[in-house]
Ligand SMILES: Nc1ncnc2c1ncn2[C@@H]1O[C@H](COP(=O)(O)OP(=O)(O)OP(=O)(O)O)[C@@H](O)[C@H]1O
């Protein structure tokens with residue numbers, strides 16, 4: 001999905017995609033070229049991207065890819081479907097936020113959607129806690145504190161969307 | 171509401187209405203500027219009878235200003251607030267004061283209890299203002315403090331109470347006259363996790379038990395999780411789209 005999102009900013013070669021990905025998201029694990037081409041092949045098969053006329057005399061890395069209407073719709077629905085609130089770091093959420101900024105979509109709206117999904121889950125946990133035994137309540141609290149930490153991060157990043165946009169567009 | 175009706179007392183009074191779809195407060199297109207600062211820039215909000223609503227959003231976004239307008243403490247420059255069929259936003263100060271005394275309760279983040287009075291005397295203030303005899307007011311207040319687990323604190327003055335205890339005393343004072351709406355601004359803002367939980371458990375159980383509508387401003391997600399829903403204020407506006 002991230003590669004598809006990057007393609008929404010303009011058509012690109014596989015090689016460029018890898019480098020943009022690594023720069024924006026590759027803190028922990030860089031993408032191998034093999035992974036890039038496997039993903040691109042899958043996106044081609046699903047009609048999310050198409051190949052622009054290949055430039056003569058070059059290998060596969062000279063193919064240029066372009067996003068289709070199906071691809072655009074796929075990105076839109078990925079962006080605005082909140083992630084299931086897990087009590088661990090929302091790296092997919094970060095990726096969605098960055099892509100939304102890159103393609104000038106509404107990053108604030110997707111963060112609001114996520115905030116709402118998190119609060120909904122926290123409401124459930126809070127009501128499960130009511131009348132529960134101590135062990136159950138302790139587990140609910142553990143989840144609540146982790147979700148709260150996510151929410152603080154969401155609040156912070158919402159407040160700094162402009163800075164984030166500047167730093168990724170450089 | 172007319173001002174001659176004595177305030178009903180909370181303990182023992184069954185809920186007037188169960189939480190439902192009836193709008194109790196309807197705010198439309200609220201604008202308010204403090205000098206050049208536009209604190210609110212066109213807020214629409216409908217609050218249903220018996221619901222718990224959390225108002226969230228960044229610092230300075232206009233949450234407290236909104237709460238004060240909904241409660242008839244501040245008057246908007248433009249727009250309207252209708253409470254239970256009455257247009258609060260065009261009432262004069264005396265009418266609003268009467269309405270607040272008869273129908274609303276308030277809890278703020280700090281500095282709200284009178285430091286020279288005992289906890290018990292603090293709680294009884296709204297009843298005395300409502301015209302109840304001192305003896306009866308003290309008896310009611312004592313009963314409510316007891317049900318909040320604060321009997322042992324009743325003779326202490328606010329500086330001798332812990333933050334959590336002081337907040338629960340403030341809650342008792344806000345609820346003692348049986349308000350229909352309780353407005354709370356960061357009621358857990360200065361408390362640790364455990365005291366916040368105790369305050370919110372007590373607050374949520376009490377308002378649900380008596381069908382009181384609660385509007386709570388908070389930046390604390392665990393506090394907001396006691397609400398039925400949340401709205402986010404940003405730059406003096408509420409972004410819609412995630413309402414129930
Ligand atoms: N009495 C006042 N005079 C002048 N400006 C004010 C006054 N009250 C609020 N403001 C301004 O209006 C804006 C909104 O303030 P408000 O207190 O409603 O924010 P808030 O969302 O409650 O913030 P916080 O989370 O920090 O309490 C701020 O820019 C604030 O400086």
Ligand SMILES: [Mg+2]
Pocket residue numbers: 233234235355
């Ligand atoms: Mg405030």
